[in-house]
Amino acid sequence: MRRQMVISSELAERLRQRGWRLTAQRRVVADVLVGDHVHLSAEAVHSAAQAVLPEISMATVYNTLNELVNMGEVLEISAGPGPKRYDPNTTVAHQHLLCTGCGALRDVAPEGADALTLPSDQRHGFQVVGLDIMFRGLCPACTGT
């Protein structure tokens, strides 16, 4: 059994070294975004951040999330209706499984993902950079029995 050690601002500190101006707000947002199967909406990040720093604004949360996405430290996921979600799991390649009933989202590692390629006659002259896979289904709670 290992307890979760709160290493405040592991990510934030790393970004500071890259020249990121480290504010209390940014540190809190970075601290919220840790772990697997974490797919928080901006709203959820804001709530969690407010628990620590009550005066943090939505605008700052959005600004910070967009910076983290542009820096490649957080993934942005648009799935189904509702707001975008933010996924801090960038170190391990993974895909997603979405419940079309309730929107629940899980990280998954499908089999055969490496073998998946786009033949050159299918590339339409594009320079292909990456791919995202979204499995759709119903979670246990939404399956009805």
Place this chain on the structure above:
Amino acid sequence: MRRQMVISSELAERLRQRGWRLTAQRRVVADVLVGDHVHLSAEAVHSAAQAVLPEISMATVYNTLNELVNMGEVLEISAGPGPKRYDPNTTVAHQHLLCTGCGALRDVAPEGADALTLPSDQRHGFQVVGLDIMFRGLCPACTGT
């Protein structure tokens, strides 16, 4: 050489037989949504529809698109920023290639897509129904030489 024959309402007529109340507006929207590599925004559908039926409203376009999506006759694609797009190609299984520069979207048939599965220990109890694959890259125009 084969000229495109305008078969007015092929889709619309089929849906009428399924009990869809066939109005001029719905017929026009259905007529706009034909072909491969067709990924129109609601706005674009509205413009194209207005060329034929000037009085058609955005609300009706959205209503109709949502019905077609719910009937499984049109696919809804959320990719990157900007509005959703609508893809009438539902008969042939296919995936998408997105230009992250300009948003251009192409239908593709990747290799190895059939071999792609989610092992049961990765399903988190979900009943898996399908999957979407989005290749990301830069189109010829956005590659900069």
Place this chain on the structure above:
DNA sequence: GTATATGCAAAGCATTTGCATTAAA
């Protein structure tokens, strides 16, 4: 001290909704 981030409030865009009118069946 200076450049940059913050908070607020307002604006923006995409989409949905309520309701009286119109049209399909």
Place this chain on the structure above:
DNA sequence: TTTAATGCAAATGCTTTGCATATAC
């Protein structure tokens, strides 16, 4: 004739932006 679709305009939800103030460096 009846039931459902339309158009309009207002409302919604999410996200971005402008600007004066505050803060990291």
